[in-house]
Amino acid sequence: MKSHAQVVVIGGGVVGCSVLYHLAKFGMKDSVLLERSELTSGSTWHAAGGMHTINGDPNVAKLQKYTIELYREIEALSEQSTGLHMTGGVMLAATEARFDWIKGLVAKGRYLGIEAEIITPEEAHQDMPLLDPKCFVGAMRTVVDGHLDPSGTTHAYAKSARKLGAEIHRHTKVEDIVRQPDGQWLVVTDQGNILTQHVVNAGGLWAREVGRMVGLELPVLAMEHMYLITEDMPEVAEVNRTTGKEVVHAVDFDGELYLRQERGGMLMGTYEKACVPWSEKRTPWDFGHELLEPDIDRIAPSLEVGFQHFPAFQNAGIKQIINGPFTFAPDGNPLVGPVRGLPGFWCACGVMAGFSQGGGVGLALANWMIEGDPGFDVWAMDVGRYGDWATLKYTNAKVRENYSRRFSIKFPNEELTAARPLRTTPIYDKLKESGAQFGAAYGLEVPLWFAPEGVKDSFSWRRSSDFEQVGKEARAVRSSVGLSEISGFAKYSVTGTGARAWLDGILACRIPDQGRMTLAPMLKHDGKLIGDFTLANLGDDTFFIAGSGIAEEYHMRWFEEHLPEDGSVTVKAEGLGLVGLALAGPKSRDLLARLADYDLSDQAFPFMAISWMDIGMAPALVGRVSYTGDLGYEIWCRPEYQRYLFDLLMDAGAAHNIGLFGSRALNALRLEKSFGSWAREYRPIYGPYEAGLGRFVSLTKNADFIGKAAAAKEKQQGGKLRLCSFILAAKDADVIGDEPIWFKGEVKGWVTSGGYAHASGKSVAMGYVPREIAEQAEGWEIELLGERLPARLLSEPLFDPKGERMRGAI
Numbered sequence: 001m002k003s004h005a006q007v008v009v010i011g012g013g014v015v016g017c018s019v020l021y022h023l024a025k026f027g028m029k030d031s032v033l034l035e036r037s038e039l040t041s042g043s044t045w046h047a048a049g050g051m052h053t054i055n056g057d058p059n060v061a062k063l064q065k066y067t068i069e070l071y072r073e074i075e076a077l078s079e080q081s082t083g084l085h086m087t088g089g090v091m092l093a094a095t096e097a098r099f100d101w102i103k104g105l106v107a108k109g110r111y112l113g114i115e116a117e118i119i120t121p122e123e124a125h126q127d128m129p130l131l132d133p134k135c136f137v138g139a140m141r142t143v144v145d146g147h148l149d150p151s152g153t154t155h156a157y158a159k160s161a162r163k164l165g166a167e168i169h170r171h172t173k174v175e176d177i178v179r180q181p182d183g184q185w186l187v188v189t190d191q192g193n194i195l196t197q198h199v200v201n202a203g204g205l206w207a208r209e210v211g212r213m214v215g216l217e218l219p220v221l222a223m224e225h226m227y228l229i230t231e232d233m234p235e236v237a238e239v240n241r242t243t244g245k246e247v248v249h250a251v252d253f254d255g256e257l258y259l260r261q262e263r264g265g266m267l268m269g270t271y272e273k274a275c276v277p278w279s280e281k282r283t284p285w286d287f288g289h290e291l292l293e294p295d296i297d298r299i300a301p302s303l304e305v306g307f308q309h310f311p312a313f314q315n316a317g318i319k320q321i322i323n324g325p326f327t328f329a330p331d332g333n334p335l336v337g338p339v340r341g342l343p344g345f346w347c348a349c350g351v352m353a354g355f356s357q358g359g360g361v362g363l364a365l366a367n368w369m370i371e372g373d374p375g376f377d378v379w380a381m382d383v384g385r386y387g388d389w390a391t392l393k394y395t396n397a398k399v400r401e402n403y404s405r406r407f408s409i410k411f412p413n414e415e416l417t418a419a420r421p422l423r424t425t426p427i428y429d430k431l432k433e434s435g436a437q438f439g440a441a442y443g444l445e446v447p448l449w450f451a452p453e454g455v456k457d458s459f460s461w462r463r464s465s466d467f468e469q470v471g472k473e474a475r476a477v478r479s480s481v482g483l484s485e486i487s488g489f490a491k492y493s494v495t496g497t498g499a500r501a502w503l504d505g506i507l508a509c510r511i512p513d514q515g516r517m518t519l520a521p522m523l524k525h526d527g528k529l530i531g532d533f534t535l536a537n538l539g540d541d542t543f544f545i546a547g548s549g550i551a552e553e554y555h556m557r558w559f560e561e562h563l564p565e566d567g568s569v570t571v572k573a574e575g576l577g578l579v580g581l582a583l584a585g586p587k588s589r590d591l592l593a594r595l596a597d598y599d600l601s602d603q604a605f606p607f608m609a610i611s612w613m614d615i616g617m618a619p620a621l622v623g624r625v626s627y628t629g630d631l632g633y634e635i636w637c638r639p640e641y642q643r644y645l646f647d648l649l650m651d652a653g654a655a656h657n658i659g660l661f662g663s664r665a666l667n668a669l670r671l672e673k674s675f676g677s678w679a680r681e682y683r684p685i686y687g688p689y690e691a692g693l694g695r696f697v698s699l700t701k702n703a704d705f706i707g708k709a710a711a712a713k714e715k716q717q718g719g720k721l722r723l724c725s726f727i728l729a730a731k732d733a734d735v736i737g738d739e740p741i742w743f744k745g746e747v748k749g750w751v752t753s754g755g756y757a758h759a760s761g762k763s764v765a766m767g768y769v770p771r772e773i774a775e776q777a778e779g780w781e782i783e784l785l786g787e788r789l790p791a792r793l794l795s796e797p798l799f800d801p802k803g804e805r806m807r808g809a810i
């Protein structure tokens with residue numbers, strides 16, 4: 001074994017081998033994979049080998065499509081069969097709610113280039129004669145669906161990687177990973193040591209243990225998973241004989257089952273409700289090519305449904321039940337990318353669907369390591385989406401919830417309950433007493449809306465029990481004044497003698513003068529957005545930044561990667577060390593002026609001003625800005641003052657009929673101003689001009705900020721896309737995101753977010769369309785729940801298009 005390599009990949013499962021293959025393919029041939037046993041010795045060898053393109057996140061769905069399309073390539077290069085069976089499949093709905101969800105998947109597939117169509121239960125029966133059509137209300141026919149041989153596939157990746165120059169060492173266990181003074185990593189194994197710049201944790205079932213070698217507690221947990229294989233079935237033989245083909249794949253969501261042909265019989269797997277984690281605290285190193293004891297009682301309820309929905313199983317003998325462990329992150333998506341604070345340490349773990357996702361994970365990681373960017377939008381699987389609040393116990397609760405709900409519907413207004421409440425702010429109980437219905441974002445309880453006595457969320461694809469109340473909250477803001485909790489935003493302080501120059505080089509905007517704020521896009525080297533913030537200059541080399549709460553770890557990773565080495569700049573994520581309240585609406589100034597020891601007139605404290613001031617007895621950092629697009633203030637304070645300030649503002653606000661509003665009303669308000677939001681309208685695949693943030697990019701400032709050249713090019717050439725707002729002729733449902741946008745009978749774009757803009761009384765959608773057609777007012781439709789609804793493109797925001805309200809001109 002060599003003593004130095006550019007990259008060491010730990011783990012020879014399907015994921016590690018895919019990473020190695022992609023590294024070698026893109027030219028990093030000095031890459032070594034270390035496997036403690038034989039290749040596939042983790043969860044890979046006993047997988048059912050199924051694959052498909054379905055994922056809740058369209059970007060992950062795209063990477064799944066890439067993975068499946070890759071198999072022919074590695075087969076050809078390695079001359080090793082992957083055992084690929086592209087059977088196609090049917091995804092079945094037994095309820096109307098599930099059918100609505102399936103219609104959404106088909107619609108999404110239209111702009112992702114994923115072939116799928118809605119079919120009747122009878123058509124599904126023709127495709128898959130083992131099912132009973134009476135049990136279903138509808139289905140989706142998929143083309144890119146099938147199964148393969150897990151071992152053959154892993155070896156095909158491995159052989160291809162070797163052919164391209166990479167090395168693989170089996171029976172080489174990594175025992176420690178030690179950071180060297182020069183920043184390299186010493187990978188200590190039972191067969192000698194390797195010095196390397198990059199380490200990839202593809203440890204699968206042992207990913208937690210590999211993480212712990214560098215002091216990292218990764219949010220990963222293995223779950224037991226069972227599938228059964230039947231004896232040969234005459235019904236299967238009959239299908240094979242009459243069609244000349246294999247039985248197609250089937251996913252029966254309501255039965256929580258997946259099925260495929262296995263030789264002359266069938267394979268049926270289930271994600272049972274009574275799920276069981278495996279090795280909750282540490283994975284034993286001596287676990288090898290082993291299976292776990294099957295527990296038929298646990299999967300019996302699902303099998304009963306299966307036997308009903310697929311009657312041929314009633315007469316089939318069970319040949320074998322496989323029970324094996326595999327890992328999940330709390331939300332079920334992989335953990336991929338560089339780890340904050342550990343330069344050169346990368347994750348490729350938590351991959352629960354290695355045969356659908358392994359190729360995409362390898363591609364993204366190799367791009368990231370070589371080019372400095374994954375090359376795709378990998379937010380949904382970025383390891384940076386979790387912070388240190390995702391502890392072992394949190395992960396345990398969330399993974400169980402996710403597993404048991406793997407095939408359950410998650411309605412757009414549904415908030416999952418496991419591991420909650422975890423992070424709360426000081427006014428949590430006060431908000432709760434006022435009827436707050438909370439959601440969790442980045443582990444924090446965030447008020448969504450305030451339910452009147454006796455009213456609760458009822459989950460639906462359509463407008464629901466919160467609709468009326470959210471409307472009241474939004475209208476109260478527009479007519480008088482509303483108060484909301486804004487602690488969920490990420491807050492950063494940037495200090496030091498080098499702070500200003502550093503910000504000038506990392507943000508695309510001009511640095512505001514002391515006491516002023518600006519919107520601040522942050523770009524990657526390719527000129528695409530990696531952040532959108534509000535930047536405030538507090539004087540004395542002190543800056544305050546507010547941004548998306550869910551991206552705190554993600555942005556801190558970027559900030560820290562780009563800090564100067566001379567120690568002249570300090571960036572701190574304030575977390576809940578700084579909490580916030582927002583006032584918004586035409587009466588917000590009158591209210592605050594009565595309590596603040598400060599001149600709040602337009603002259604003294606105009607739009608985008610910021611200052612410390614006392615509100616009552618409490619010191620607070622107040623910025624004159626509001627995401628509602630109205631006259632408003634964001635009030636930041638230390639947590640010990642938040643209860644006092646809340647009571648003070650609510651008591652004094654009674655004179656103006658102050659109303660509490662939650663994030664659903666805020667969404668309704670920002671939509672009618674066409675304000676975008678991070679992870680929806682603003683993502684790392686859009687340029688600032690495409691996203692409508694071009695006016696905050698200063699190409700004329702002296703600083704050579706990251707992404708400047710690419711942004712200049714985008715401005716000159718115009719970019720490919722445009723973010724647009726539409727009014728939709730909606731009936732009883734509003735868009736939520738990822739719906740296709742049609743123009744003159746063709747799918748041309750996609751919705752990023754939407755909802756009902758209550759104060760304007762309109763259903764609104766925001767989304768991207770090609771720039772060439774972005775000025776066309778007519779010809780648009782948006783597909784919602786299987787129906788193409790007429791839409792009108794807005795040439796200006798619905799509410800206060802000139803911004804007079806927020807600037808205080810009216």
Ligand SMILES: Cc1cc2nc3c(=O)[nH]c(=O)nc-3n(C[C@H](O)[C@H](O)[C@H](O)COP(=O)(O)OP(=O)(O)OC[C@H]3O[C@@H](n4cnc5c(N)ncnc54)[C@H](O)[C@@H]3O)c2cc1C
Nearest residue numbers: 011013015036042043044048049050174204205353354355
């Ligand atoms: C019953 C069952 C059915 C499944 N069905 C499907 C399916 O139909 N479709 C699908 O896509 N997925 C399926 N899966 C999931 C699939 O198996 C996983 O997604 C996949 O195997 C993950 O691969 P991996 O490479 O991340 O991890 P693993 O396969 O666990 O590989 C990790 C490797 O790292 C090695 N390693 C760990 N630590 C060290 C160390 N310190 N030094 C050296 N080597 C180390 C291990 O020995 C192991 O070989 C199924 C899983 C199970 C259990």
